[in-house]
Amino acid sequence: MAAGPAPEARPLMNKQTFLHNFSHLNCPRKTYLCYEVELLVGENSIPLDEFAGFLRNQGAAMGLEHRHAEPIFLEWMASWNLDKELRYRVTCFISWSPCPDCADELAEFLRANGHVYLRIFAARIYDRFSGYEAGLRALNAAGAEVAIMTFQEFEYCWKNFVDHQQDEVESFPPWDNLVVRSEELSQRLAGILQNQED
C-alpha cells in the first residue's frame, strides 16, 4: 500500500454520550445524529469515510437560535456538493425521530435531490408535537426509509461512531429491555406508516 496522507481522525462520540442519548431508558432534551454516506455503483456501495460523523442539535443557550439536528445535517449535506450525476445512500442514526417540521424539510430535500437515498434509523419516536405521525409518513412517502434502531444498529453505531479510546472496540453494552423496547417501537412505527389518518 502506498503511504498516503494520514487518515483524517474523525471525531468520535463519547461513550457515555452515546449510551445516555440513544438509550430507551432516557428522554434527553437533545438529539444526536450519526451519519454516513455511501456511493452507489451498480450493485456495490462504497463507504465515503470523509462524509461520516455525528452532530447534535444546537440551542438551549441564551441568545442562540435553537436548531434541530436535521436542518444542521441538511446544511452539512448541501456543503458536500454530492455529484448529481452519481447515486448516494445516506444513513442517519438519530436519537429522536424527526419532528413534523424537520420531516417536511427532509422530504423537500429528497424531492430536490433524486440522487440521494436516505435511510433514517431512530432510537425513539419523538411524539411531542401533534402531527408527528403525518410527518413520518411524509418522509416515508418522499422515499426515505424510516425505521427504528434495533440491537444491530445500536451495536453498529457503537463500533463506528463511538470513541473507545483504545484500539480494541469494547462490545456494545445493551441496556435493560433494549430488544423488547425496540420491537415495540418498530410495531408502533409500522402502524404510523400504514395509517392514513392521524
Place this chain on the structure above:
DNA sequence: ATTTTCAAT
C-alpha cells in the same frame, strides 16, 4: 435521579 421528548406546543 424513581430523568420522560431537539425546552418554553
